[in-house]
Amino acid sequence: xxxxxxxxxxxxxxxxxxxxxxxxxxxxxxxxxxxxxxxxxxxxxxxxxxxxxxxxxxxxxxxxxxxxxxxxxxxxxxxxxxxxxxxxxxxxxxxxxxxxxxxxxxxxxxxxxxxxxxxxxxxxxxxxxxxxxxxxxxxxxxxxxxxxxxxxxxxxxxxxxxxxxxxxxxxxxxxxxxxxxxxxxx
Amino acid sequence: xxxxxxxxxxxxxxxxxxxxxxxxxxxxxxxxxxxxxxxxxxxxxxxxxxxxxxxxxxxxxxxxxxxxxxxxxxxxxxxxxxxxxxxxxxxxxxxxxxxxxxxxxxxxxxxxxxxxxxxxxxxxxxxxxxxxxxxxxxxxxxxxxxxxxxxxxxxxxxxxxxxxxxxxxxxxxxxxxxxxxxxxxx
Amino acid sequence: xxxxxxxxxxxxxxxxxxxxxxxxxxxxxxxxxxxxxxxxxxxxxxxxxxxxxxxxxxxxxxxxxxxxxxxxxxxxxxxxxxxxxxxxxxxxxxxxxxxxxxxxxxxxxxxxxxxxxxxxxxxxxxxxxxxxxxxxxxxxxxxxxxxxxxxxxxxxxxxxxxxxxxxxxxxxxxxxxxxxxxxxxx
Numbered sequence: 001x002x003x004x005x006x007x008x009x010x011x012x013x014x015x016x017x018x019x020x021x022x023x024x025x026x027x028x029x030x031x032x033x034x035x036x037x038x039x040x041x042x043x044x045x046x047x048x049x050x051x052x053x054x055x056x057x058x059x060x061x062x063x064x065x066x067x068x069x070x071x072x073x074x075x076x077x078x079x080x081x082x083x084x085x086x087x088x089x090x091x092x093x094x095x096x097x098x099x100x101x102x103x104x105x106x107x108x109x110x111x112x113x114x115x116x117x118x119x120x121x122x123x124x125x126x127x128x129x130x131x132x133x134x135x136x137x138x139x140x141x142x143x144x145x146x147x148x149x150x151x152x153x154x155x156x157x158x159x160x161x162x163x164x165x166x167x168x169x170x171x172x173x174x175x176x177x178x179x180x181x182x183x184x185x186x
Numbered sequence: 187x188x189x190x191x192x193x194x195x196x197x198x199x200x201x202x203x204x205x206x207x208x209x210x211x212x213x214x215x216x217x218x219x220x221x222x223x224x225x226x227x228x229x230x231x232x233x234x235x236x237x238x239x240x241x242x243x244x245x246x247x248x249x250x251x252x253x254x255x256x257x258x259x260x261x262x263x264x265x266x267x268x269x270x271x272x273x274x275x276x277x278x279x280x281x282x283x284x285x286x287x288x289x290x291x292x293x294x295x296x297x298x299x300x301x302x303x304x305x306x307x308x309x310x311x312x313x314x315x316x317x318x319x320x321x322x323x324x325x326x327x328x329x330x331x332x333x334x335x336x337x338x339x340x341x342x343x344x345x346x347x348x349x350x351x352x353x354x355x356x357x358x359x360x361x362x363x364x365x366x367x368x369x370x371x372x
Numbered sequence: 373x374x375x376x377x378x379x380x381x382x383x384x385x386x387x388x389x390x391x392x393x394x395x396x397x398x399x400x401x402x403x404x405x406x407x408x409x410x411x412x413x414x415x416x417x418x419x420x421x422x423x424x425x426x427x428x429x430x431x432x433x434x435x436x437x438x439x440x441x442x443x444x445x446x447x448x449x450x451x452x453x454x455x456x457x458x459x460x461x462x463x464x465x466x467x468x469x470x471x472x473x474x475x476x477x478x479x480x481x482x483x484x485x486x487x488x489x490x491x492x493x494x495x496x497x498x499x500x501x502x503x504x505x506x507x508x509x510x511x512x513x514x515x516x517x518x519x520x521x522x523x524x525x526x527x528x529x530x531x532x533x534x535x536x537x538x539x540x541x542x543x544x545x546x547x548x549x550x551x552x553x554x555x556x557x558x
Contacts, residue, residue, distance in 0.1 A: 012199050013384050019206055020391055026213055026366060027398055029549070034369070036231055038290075041438055042558055045408055048518070052541035058549070066227055067290055085304055092291060104410075104439055105464060115522070118457055122521055146234070149308055150301070169238035177215070177244070177366045180398065180549045183406070183556040184369040186228055198385050205392055212399055212552060220555070222417055224476075252413055253476055271490055278477060332420070335494055336487070355424035363401070363430070363552045370555040372414055 025178060030059040032176040036186045038067040038093070040100035040112060040127060046185045047130040053181075054137035061179070062134075063172040065144035068185075069151055070094050072143060074159045086152025093151070096159065097127050135162045142167045211364060216245040218362040222372045224253040224279070226286035226298060226313060232371045233316040239367075240323035247365070248320075249358045251330035254371075255337055256280050258329060260345045272338025279337065282345065283313050321348045328353045397550060402431040404548040408558045410439040410465070412472035412484060412499060418557045419502040425553075426509035433551070434506075435544045437516035440557075441523055443469050444515060446531045458524020465523065468531065469499050507534045514539045 031053045035046050046062065054060045064072055075095035082090065094100050105111035119126060125133070134141075140163045148155075148166065158164065176182045217239045221232050236246045250258055261281035268276065280286050291297035305312060311319070320327075326349045334341075334352065344350065362368045403425045407418050418434065426432045436444055447467035454462065466472050477483035491498060497505070506513075512535045520527075520538065530536065548554045 009195055009199065009381055012203065013381065013388070016199070016202050016206060016388050017384070019210070020388060020395070023206070023209055023213070023395055024391070027395070031545075034231075034235075036228070037558065042408070045406075045438060045558075048541055049406075049545070053545050056542060056545060058545070066231060085300065085307075089300070089304070114457065114461070118461070118522060118524070121457075124518065124522060146310065150304060150310060152304070169234055170242060173217075173235070173239050173242060173244070173367070181545070181554055182367055182369065183554065184371055185556055186223065186231075186370075186372050186558050195381055195385065198389070202385070202388050202392060205396070209392070209395055209399070220417075220421075222414070252417060271486065271493075275486070275490070332496065336490060336496060338490070355420055356428060359403075359421070359425050359428060359430070359553070368553055368555065370557055372409065372417075372556075372558050 027180050028059065028178050029057070030061065030175070030179040031181045031183075032172065032179040033060075033062050033182070034172065034184045035062055035064045035068040035071075036066050036184065037103065038071045038100055039103035041102050041104070041115070042185050043068070043071050043097065043100060044127045044130065047127060047134055049183070050134050050139045051130060051137060054134065054139050058181075060134075060137075060139040061142065061175050062139060063142045063144065063167075063175075065147045066150075067093070069143055069147045069153060071097050071100055072141070072159050072161075073153065073157050075099070077157045079154045079157045082152055082154070089152055097131055100127070131161075138163065140165065142171065144168070144172075213366050214245065214364050215243070216247065216361070216365040217367045217369075218358065218365040219246075219248050219368070220358065220370045221248055221250045221254040221257075222252050222370065223289065224255075224257045224286055225289035227288050227290070227301070228371050229254070229257050229283065229286060230313045230316065233313060233320055235369070236320050236325045237316060237323060240320065240325050244367075246320075246323075246325040247328065247361050248325060249328045249330065249353075249361075251333045252336075253279070255329055255333045255339060257283050257286055258327070258345050258347070259339065259343050261285070263343045265340045265343045268338055268340070275338055283317055286313070317347075324349065326351065328357065330354070330358075399552050400431065400550050401429070402433065402547070402551040403553045403555075404544065404551040405432075405434050405554070406544065406556045407434055407436045407440040407443075408438050408556065409475065410441075410443045410472055411475035413474050413476070413487075414557050415440070415443050415469065415472060416499045416502065419499060419506055421555070422506050422511045423502060423509060426506065426511050430553075432506075432509075432511040433514065433547050434511060435514045435516065435539075435547075437519045438522075439465070441515055441519045441525060442466050443472055444513070444531050444533075445525065445529050447471070449529045451526045451529045454524055454526070461524055469503055472499070503533075510535065512537065514543065516540070516544075
């Protein structure tokens, strides 16, 4: 019975094609990163990886959470109507990417100035420029809503960035689950 | 010779189906996390991710190693028969998730109390409650045996947790290798 | 028309086999790790994972970047012709894996000595021995070229290691994208 057999073959191939499609979607050419730290060196590393991947046409999604959210504040933007604790916390945390400290050898800013000086001298892109490049290359930045709430940050004090969004952990997990690379920068 | 041809087709489909199955098993809907740090903020982030994933029916496996193991001690449980070094190390490390410090701005506990106060005020689940929820949702916690040995911890001083196990790096690697998401929280 | 049908079947199977091959290559039995920290405890954890994976015949690639590069310096090797800033930075950073500090409880070296003493007493392999074992098991170590430049390090001051290379972020991303496990040790 060649007909029956062919039919079975067709059905098995149909199923294979469908499952293969699912597998391909589960592992997109996509990089998902959680950025947890607000240290200058770690944010720089994350941005170097993000920009490198975007330059290779990989889809890049950065999920900024906890301390890292303070790196995305715009120091020129002011907010009103915060409660006391949020104002205190806001004052203690860095106002944007230009005010971050090193995770090691910061030495009251001396170590950071030294590293920044060396980067300038050697024509290594600064974190500020790297962030702008990331935006130009289409790197998507999502800010953790729970962290915004916890830190008492408001959307109007965040930087202008081409592809800036706000989401929860479920969105990060859905993205990461189909990414070929996932990293947690703590 | 249609028969021979059909046979070849069958064989090729058999092989495809087998390989596809292997690929699917290599990338389960599973999250593997190494928890290395014992900082309150990092353990909290790990638990938020774990609980979020478990709520989406993703299998979650947390591998607690090095400093992080101290976060799983039960401060009400006492142990006997430790040598001097193990007693010293045990006394210096936090006794469970309630005694963890912040990785930044801890300020002798002031910063931690502030963050904890804000979390309470904003109805954000505490690390202690988050850990209980993780247990209810079936998040599996494995403790690194080498770290237990190094820190001089004993199983009888660890918390009561529904799905608590002890294993080595080989088990973590085997699990991580077939997980769709892997993260290292350092 | 059984012939036409068979031909279609053949073509669909051809396509399936090709796509499956691509998917398999996208997820090799391979572990990619970024090592960012130069803390003794974190480097040790990275090496335990690397050696464990290599022992299970998993291909292992470690990408040392930023602070971590200082852990690969050979303290017996001297360099000449460095500028002032590079000499200063070089003097402030650890000279190799034997001089690393703990990320926590270092206490001016006391905590580190205590941990090292316990490791010796319990026959846990030291970071130095672990690195040698990694080399023997074929673990590949790549050093980030941008970090070499930034830190002012020279190739002649790096350790002798069987499979030591220098590369940029693009190479790491290409490797990580086809690895079944990727971790960032920060």
